[in-house]
Amino acid sequence: MWGNWKTVSQFVLVSFSALSSELQALLSLLFLTIYIITLMGNILMILVTTADSALQSPMYFFLRNLSFLEIGFNLVIVPKKLGTLITQDTSISFLGCASQMYLFFFFGAAECCLLATMAYDHYVAICDPLHYPVVMGHRACAQLTAASWFSGFPVATVQTTWIFSFPFCGPNRVNHIFCDSPSVIVALVCTDTSLFELEALTATVLFILFPFLLILGSCAQILSTIFRMPSAEGKCKAFSTSSSHLLVASLYHSTAILTHFQPRSSTSPENKKLLSLFYMVVTPMLNPIIYSLRSSEVKSALRQVIHTPGPKETMSDLDENRKGRMQGQRKEKQIPQLGF
Secondary structure (H helix, E strand, C coil): CHHHHHHCCEEEECCCCCCCHHHHHHHHHHHHHHHHHHHHHHHHHHHHHHHCCCCCCHHHHHHHHHHHHHHHHHHHHHHHHHHHHHHCCCEEEHHHHHHHHHHHHHHHHHHHHHHHHHHHHHHHHHHCHHHHHHHCCHHHHHHHHHHHHHCHHHHHHHHHHHHCCCCECCCCEECCCCCCHHHHHHHHECCCCHHHHHHHHHHHHHHHHHHHHHHHHHHHHHHHHHHCCCCHHHHHHHHHHHHHHHHHHHHHHHHHHHHHHCCHHHCCHHHHHHHHHHHHHHHHHHHHHHHHHHCHHHHHHHHHHHCCCCCCCCHHHHHHHHHHHHHHHHHCCCCCCCCC
């Protein structure tokens, strides 16, 4: 990497440079809008689930961490993309490209593992509710979350170090919206990369495909358990939250799988750019919206945050409403505190 850094000073991100200046201006406005909505939505999710005492179940603990990951994911890609569209400067330094790739791998792998952890949390809560307080205690939740975050370090370190140790001897033009390893390998590396590509495929299977299969398997078990529930209200609440997580995981994993598993010969660079934009930019914006719309507790907490007491309503009234929500949650014994 050090030798490459001395000989290759920068790369050029082609991305949307072929578009007209008017379309690029519209894209910059669209990216800025999505970026602001993503930051506001995820920050609000973190603040609400932290401040509200009724939202302290494991589900919301994982949701807070997912929001942190989504914010990090967006910070890696969108600010640089906005700067490129506004200033028309498509260059990125060697170290900047390596840093962007490293953080992309880190946040991507961590998010895949965290989504699988959240699916396991749902599975235990619905399929084995009697053991849920023991299995998903505070220590277990912290350990599972730490393992999800840590999983991003080895894959990011190995792949980034390996790819940037190859010699770059072609034109330094990356036909993508960011420094993604397949784009760098195909266009810029002038040596045999078959061993690295095998390792990259293995990492993709382990961190994208395998967690998604675990999520689908847990959802199948959850659906089987839901259909056997005697309470119609319990069925609706369990299905509502489980379907929210399945929708979020499906949006993220399906586009990531299409991006990384399609043969190069059948995938145009423009299609790959659009797929990458969806799971790196659009899904972080949609996730807090999906979870908040499907969770009555989050919607109620948001109303408490936004609502200002009128002349006939004091803060004690708001406290009573919050206590009522907490007592209502305690009375729900069919399923543990999973945010239902």
